[in-house]
Amino acid sequence: MMRMMKMFASRDIRDLHHLEEEVQKLQEVQERSANHIALLQEVQERSANHITLLKEVQERSANHIALLQQQLANKTQDIQRLQAKLQSQQDYEKIKTELRTLRARTQTEDDVFSTPSDSTENDPEIPREFKTPEFHHFCGKEEPSSESKLPVENMRSSSSSSSSSSVSLHMCVKEESMSESDGLLYEDEDEEDEEEELDTSRLTRRVRETLQKHSIGQRVFGHFVLGLSQGTVSDILARPKPWRTLTRRGREPFLRMKTFLSDQTSVQTLTDIQERLRGIIPWVRSPEMSSDQVIRNILDQNRSKLMDVDGRCQRGSEDVIRDILHQAKHEMHVTSEMPEEVHCGTRDPSVQSPADFVQSIIRKVKCEMDEDTHPSGSPAPLSIITHSFPTDPEPRTQECIQQECVQQECVQQECVQQVCVGSCEDEILESLDLDTVSITQRVKEALVLNNIGQRVFGEEVLGLTQSSVSELLSRPKPWTKLSLKGKENFIRMHRWLQDPHNVQRLTKTDQRARLKRDSQRPSDAPGHGFCLSAGSGAFEAIKRPRVVLSAHEKDSLRAAYQLEPYPSQYTIERLASQLALQTSTVSNWFYNYRSRIRRDGLTEPVQTRTVQSPASSSPVSSGLVSVKQEACDPEMEEDTHRHTCVSVAVQSVTKAEDLNELLRGER
DNA sequence: TTTCAGTCAATAAA
DNA sequence: TTTATTGACTGAAA
Numbered sequence: 001m002m003r004m005m006k007m008f009a010s011r012d013i014r015d016l017h018h019l020e021e022e023v024q025k026l027q028e029v030q031e032r033s034a035n036h037i038a039l040l041q042e043v044q045e046r047s048a049n050h051i052t053l054l055k056e057v058q059e060r061s062a063n064h065i066a067l068l069q070q071q072l073a074n075k076t077q078d079i080q081r082l083q084a085k086l087q088s089q090q091d092y093e094k095i096k097t098e099l100r101t102l103r104a105r106t107q108t109e110d111d112v113f114s115t116p117s118d119s120t121e122n123d124p125e126i127p128r129e130f131k132t133p134e135f136h137h138f139c140g141k142e143e144p145s146s147e148s149k150l151p152v153e154n155m156r157s158s159s160s161s162s163s164s165s166s167v168s169l170h171m172c173v174k175e176e177s178m179s180e181s182d183g184l185l186y187e188d189e190d191e192e193d194e195e196e197e198l199d200t201s202r203l204t205r206r207v208r209e210t211l212q213k214h215s216i217g218q219r220v221f222g223h224f225v226l227g228l229s230q231g232t233v234s235d236i237l238a239r240p241k242p243w244r245t246l247t248r249r250g251r252e253p254f255l256r257m258k259t260f261l262s263d264q265t266s267v268q269t270l271t272d273i274q275e276r277l278r279g280i281i282p283w284v285r286s287p288e289m290s291s292d293q294v295i296r297n298i299l300d301q302n303r304s305k306l307m308d309v310d311g312r313c314q315r316g317s318e319d320v321i322r323d324i325l326h327q328a329k330h331e332m333h334v335t336s337e338m339p340e341e342v343h344c345g346t347r348d349p350s351v352q353s354p355a356d357f358v359q360s361i362i363r364k365v366k367c368e369m370d371e372d373t374h375p376s377g378s379p380a381p382l383s384i385i386t387h388s389f390p391t392d393p394e395p396r397t398q399e400c401i402q403q404e405c406v407q408q409e410c411v412q413q414e415c416v417q418q419v420c421v422g423s424c425e426d427e428i429l430e431s432l433d434l435d436t437v438s439i440t441q442r443v444k445e446a447l448v449l450n451n452i453g454q455r456v457f458g459e460e461v462l463g464l465t466q467s468s469v470s471e472l473l474s475r476p477k478p479w480t481k482l483s484l485k486g487k488e489n490f491i492r493m494h495r496w497l498q499d500p501h502n503v504q505r506l507t508k509t510d511q512r513a514r515l516k517r518d519s520q521r522p523s524d525a526p527g528h529g530f531c532l533s534a535g536s537g538a539f540e541a542i543k544r545p546r547v548v549l550s551a552h553e554k555d556s557l558r559a560a561y562q563l564e565p566y567p568s569q570y571t572i573e574r575l576a577s578q579l580a581l582q583t584s585t586v587s588n589w590f591y592n593y594r595s596r597i598r599r600d601g602l603t604e605p606v607q608t609r610t611v612q613s614p615a616s617s618s619p620v621s622s623g624l625v626s627v628k629q630e631a632c633d634p635e636m637e638e639d640t641h642r643h644t645c646v647s648v649a650v651q652s653v654t655k656a657e658d659l660n661e662l663l664r665g666e667r
Numbered sequence: 668t669t670t671c672a673g674t675c676a677a678t679a680a681a
Numbered sequence: 682t683t684t685a686t687t688g689a690c691t692g693a694a695a
Binding site: 453454455466467469470471474483546547548549584585588589591592596 | 682683684685686687688689690693694
């Protein structure tokens with residue numbers, strides 16, 4: 001019995017254990033279910049949040065779309081209003097043109113022509129007829145002041161076109177000065193234009209169309225109408241700034257464009273000029289030239305010569321003038337043998353005879369030559385520094401030059417150089433190979449050792465500003481990469497290093513400059529925020545603040561550069577828009593960045609990293625792109641730069657002796 | 668017509 | 682105060 005009871009008891013215990021295990025399992029299942037429910041609830045909550053967020057985004061998008069639609073509607077209205085305004089102004093333009101024509105008719109013959117811009121003098125593309133004092137003389141005006149920068153208000157050809165005189169006589173362009181005396185002539189129009197906002201994009205588009213239609217080049221347009229260089233014209237036409245962002249000075253070209261477009265005569269005249277420049281209409285027509293034509297022919301040939309010389313090697317002006325002089329003398333001789341009737345062709349009454357006139361040209365050329373030979377306040381042209389040191393505080397006489405020759409033991413050689421200065425110089429420069437790094441190193445040491453500032457050195461020795469000197473000394477380009485103009489600076493530095501009295505001279509100059517600055521200090525105060533405009537004496541109150549790009553903007557531009565080193569117009573505009581910058585600022589940044597990367601990359605052959613650039617398909621070569629990586633960043637560390645400079649120095653140091661030989665006249 | 672080389676001037680950095 | 686940097690400009694070259 002007992003055994004039976006024990007058996008049952010043990011079975012119950014086993015069952016109990018089973019039950020307990022099952023209960024435990026059930027509890028686990030329950031816990032898991034609870035967790036699942038919690039997770040489900042969480043998911044549900046999150047989904048609800050997402051739905052809410054989506055709804056919010058939807059609402060915002062709807063609002064944004066509504067806003068954009070509203071803006072679009074406003075813009076459309078603005079466009080319509082502007083179009084209507086433009087329509088109404090078309091009549092106004094006609095009236096204005098008529099008034100201008102009427103005004104011009106009432107003016108006397110002398111008032112028709114005025115002095116052209118002094119920029120004419122520097123433009124080799126423009127015929128000499130437009131540049132020379134004789135041209136101004138023919139136009140009925142005195143020789144223009146070299147200081148005045150004159151804009152073009154209008155352009156007209158002279159009344160007679162059938163005269164036997166040179167056709168250039170009929171191509172005079174009327175220009176009116178913006179200087180104090182003539183500025184009033186603009187007053188009315190300026191006031192009108194200040195009230196009226198110009199659509200610069202439309203204006204430039206119209207100008208582009210007109211120029212294209214009449215095959216007028218930007219150079220000619222820029223020169224005669226805007227008084228600007230071709231590069232600037234290209235930039236203005238491609239990227240016109242909005243009217244409101246322009247300063248008074250910046251608006252000037254657009255006002256001139258407007259005037260140009262409104263006057264058909266201007267377009268016609270410019271077309272005529274362009275055709276003559278392209279040779280469609282010859283400058284000299286008759287084989288039997290009159291005296292005036294002979295003179296013009298000389299000038300024209302000289303113009304070609306200047307262009308040729310400038311294009312070839314930018315030779316010193318002295319040589320060119322010498323050639324001109326020679327040519328003029330030769331022509332004078334030929335002309336003096338001409339028959340009398342040719343001499344007495346149609347010419348200006350003030351000209352006594354062709355020979356006299358040519359001699360007057362020679363005199364003027366001589367004067368120009370003298371001015372170039374002894375410039376005041378700036379170092380001499382390259383051809384001159386082979387004879388004298390530019391550090392001289394006073395003009396040097398021939399005796400002084402010869403004395404220096406003795407000091408340098410090269411009297412004979414220098415004399416030979418003086419005789420053949422023009423012809424030898426090109427060869428000399430071509431054969432030279434200076435160690436620019438070594439030169440700048442020595443100059444830097446000399447300046448530091450003698451406590452001479454870059455400013456004084458730049459002004460007295462190189463004719464450059466402090467910033468340019470700083471750049472030259474800290475990042476000298478290899479000699480072979482320099483243009484002729486660039487080489488000039490290193491030759492000057494080399495000459496300065498060779499001058500035994502170089503430091504002495506500069507120290508004196510530095511002391512004088514300091515004293516002068518100290519004495520002038522109290523009067524400097526009004527200069528803040530203003531600058532005195534050259535020649536006019538008037539203060540220019542408007543001073544454009546310098547654009548300083550933020551780190552973020554620079555980063556963005558650098559990133560854009562990595563993708564597209566030569567950005568399209570569209571990219572530039574997009575970048576400008578995204579960064580809230582002007583398109584010109586963006587394009588300038590790209591120009592400068594490319595330029596500075598090239599500059600720094602050139603002195604870093606060792607560390608150049610060849611990285612496959614995404615821009616390999618761009619116009620830039622892959623080799624150049626490889627240079628444009630981080631190691632060659634324009635803002636790279638000075639030490640890295642020095643290291644690379646040294647490697648360049650090692651390469652070129654052996655050739656420095658050549659120059660020594662050359663400058664001693666041993667070649 | 669666009670891009671480059673050289674330069675200036677304003678400004679930042681030393 | 683000097684030097685370095687950099688946006689802008691011009692004339693020339695591509």
